Amino acid sequence: MNPVLSVRGLEKRFGAVVAADALSIDIAAGQRVSLIGANGAGKTTFVNMVTGYLKPDSGSIALDGVDIGRRSPRSVVRLGISRSFQIPQLFIELTAAENLAVAVSGMHATTLSLHSPAETKGRRDKAIELLQRFGLANLADRPISELAGGVRKLIDIAMALVRRPKLLLLDEPTSGVSAEEKFATMDRVIHAVAPDAATIVFVEHDMEIVGRYADRVVAFYSGRILADGTPQDVLRDPEVRRYVTGGAR
Amino acid sequence: MVFPVIAVTLFGRVLPTWTLSLATIAASNALVALGIVVLARTGNVSFGQGLFFAAGGYGVALIANNWGITDAVAQMLIGAICGGLLGLVIGPLIARYSGIFFGMLTLALSMVFYGALVKTTVLGGSDGFNVVRPSLFGISFVDPREADFMLYAVSVVTTGLTGIAATILFRSEFGLASLAARENNLRVEYLGISANRIITINFVIAAVFAGASGAFALMAQRHIDPQFAYWTTSGEFVFIAVLAGYQSASAVFVASLALELVRSFSNLYLPNTWQLVLGVFLLAVILFLPRGIGSLWIRERRKRAGVSAETSAAVEEGVPS
Numbered sequence: 322m323n324p325v326l327s328v329r330g331l332e333k334r335f336g337a338v339v340a341a342d343a344l345s346i347d348i349a350a351g352q353r354v355s356l357i358g359a360n361g362a363g364k365t366t367f368v369n370m371v372t373g374y375l376k377p378d379s380g381s382i383a384l385d386g387v388d389i390g391r392r393s394p395r396s397v398v399r400l401g402i403s404r405s406f407q408i409p410q411l412f413i414e415l416t417a418a419e420n421l422a423v424a425v426s427g428m429h430a431t432t433l434s435l436h437s438p439a440e441t442k443g444r445r446d447k448a449i450e451l452l453q454r455f456g457l458a459n460l461a462d463r464p465i466s467e468l469a470g471g472v473r474k475l476i477d478i479a480m481a482l483v484r485r486p487k488l489l490l491l492d493e494p495t496s497g498v499s500a501e502e503k504f505a506t507m508d509r510v511i512h513a514v515a516p517d518a519a520t521i522v523f524v525e526h527d528m529e530i531v532g533r534y535a536d537r538v539v540a541f542y543s544g545r546i547l548a549d550g551t552p553q554d555v556l557r558d559p560e561v562r563r564y565v566t567g568g569a570r
Numbered sequence: 571m572v573f574p575v576i577a578v579t580l581f582g583r584v585l586p587t588w589t590l591s592l593a594t595i596a597a598s599n600a601l602v603a604l605g606i607v608v609l610a611r612t613g614n615v616s617f618g619q620g621l622f623f624a625a626g627g628y629g630v631a632l633i634a635n636n637w638g639i640t641d642a643v644a645q646m647l648i649g650a651i652c653g654g655l656l657g658l659v660i661g662p663l664i665a666r667y668s669g670i671f672f673g674m675l676t677l678a679l680s681m682v683f684y685g686a687l688v689k690t691t692v693l694g695g696s697d698g699f700n701v702v703r704p705s706l707f708g709i710s711f712v713d714p715r716e717a718d719f720m721l722y723a724v725s726v727v728t729t730g731l732t733g734i735a736a737t738i739l740f741r742s743e744f745g746l747a748s749l750a751a752r753e754n755n756l757r758v759e760y761l762g763i764s765a766n767r768i769i770t771i772n773f774v775i776a777a778v779f780a781g782a783s784g785a786f787a788l789m790a791q792r793h794i795d796p797q798f799a800y801w802t803t804s805g806e807f808v809f810i811a812v813l814a815g816y817q818s819a820s821a822v823f824v825a826s827l828a829l830e831l832v833r834s835f836s837n838l839y840l841p842n843t844w845q846l847v848l849g850v851f852l853l854a855v856i857l858f859l860p861r862g863i864g865s866l867w868i869r870e871r872r873k874r875a876g877v878s879a880e881t882s883a884a885v886e887e888g889v890p891s
Binding site: 414 | 738739741742743744745746747749750753754756757758759760761762763764768
């Protein structure tokens with residue numbers, strides 16, 4: 322099977338700091354891949370390069386065989402990669418439904434209407450349908466500024482789903498969520514994401530979440546890939562235990 | 571929405587002559603301030619709208635004097651086109667900047683234009699030049715009262731219709747995306763929307779409004795000089811926009827009229843301290859209505875909408891309201 326995402330020899334330096342050191346990875350359609358690693362290991366740099374926020378110093382990134390390594394975030398999104406953020410990037414003065422209405426508008430962004438109402442029935446229905454998947458329809462008309470951090474996180478993910486991306490990148494989907502709620506939150510995310518995103522890559526620090534929801538784990542260390550395989554194999558790898566999980570599991 | 575515009579226009583028939591010119595200036599200034607509000611919805615404030623105001627005014631004045639086009643509607647359209655064309659040149663370049671850099675660049679450009687106008691003797695240098703009284707659809711107005719009313723009517727109808735268009739724009743898909751760009755450029759880009767394009771389009775709209783307003787100011791004064799592009803002129807437009815807030819188009823007209831009334835009366839009764847009165851007025855609005863005059867009725871509308879949403883939610887859940 323051809324990979325959805327194919328990365329070859331990706332390098333990125335910030336001065337003397339090596340954030341990506343000859344990274345090569347293929348991600349097949351339908352996989353649920355978790356990126357793990359200590360802070361500064363290069364996970365978010367990898368996500369930022371794949372989504373066009375950072376340009377690699379060298380190497381190539383291809384989505385379904387199309388080179389996206391030098392494209393802008395807007396162009397990458399239009400080709401089929403969406404992302405959520407570690408700190409939710411929302412329009413906090415707008416309501417949840419309005420946030421999603423903007424995202425729906427983005428689906429045909431070359432022709433944003435100057436006169437058609439922002440919340441037409443179609444856009445509103447689509448927004449409510451997405452909120453419903455996350456169990457948030459009752460909050461549709463509440464401004465984001467009034468919503469809790471966990472709810473914002475879910476809306477941030479809902480925004481990324483609007484385009485039905487080929488590849489969805491989630492940056493720490495359960496960060497800021499309490500230990501009691503983390504599995505419920507992740508269940509909700511996986512359930513909501515399933516109909517639209519065939520392939521998911523998520524950055525995660527919580528090894529319980531990784532073990533339970535990923536079917537492949539890639540461990541990063543100092544800009545390199547330390548281990549790549551099933552959760553069982555990677556999480557038991559001595560180097561991963563030494564440099565990443567610190568003996569967890 | 572059209573009815574109030576017609577009513578205000580006809581009301582001019584019974585207004586004293588001095589209020590006609592005051593209302594014409596207020597409507598004209600409101601047009602530029604409305605452009606600033608349109609732009610402010612993307613999070614960028616222009617401190618140099620005098621540039622487009624002057625471009626519209628000078629463009630109309632030159633065409634009127636050289637080609638004899640004196641029709642008020644045609645002059646307004648020419649002013650709008652002159653402002654818009656200049657906006658199209660500058661907009662894409664300036665949209666890359668934001669915040670204070672954006673504001674300072676617009677101010678700098680307007681002052682460069684001001685300096686060029688002062689030094690251009692063919693345009694009358696710092697003294698400027700005069701134009702003839704405008705006509706309307708081939709009718710020349712000899713009676714000053716009739717001429718004032720004609721200009722009042724054209725300016726009120728134009729600004730009224732512009733206000734309606736701006737309201738439609740604010741509620742549109744593009745208007746919502748503009749608010750989104752104001753809050754989070756990064757997310758807008760990650761939704762596949764170009765934040766730069768949104769800012770550029772809003773910038774050109776603001777330039778069109780300022781150009782049309784420059785034409786009205788020219789018609790009202792029948793004289794133009796580089797003061798049109800000076801920073802204090804731009805500052806006055808920002809002053810009106812701050813008074814109005816960014817949430818409502820109609821608030822801009824209320825704010826502009828309020829400012830003209832406060833200025834006129836304080837100038838009349840307190841000739842040596844009218845600037846102080848103006849300052850206190852602005853401070854009071856900022857203190858008690860930090861989101862501008864428009865927040866008075868936008869807040870009420872939201873409150874009503876909130877109550878009805880809660881009521882319908884309660885009904886859906888079977889809870890008696």
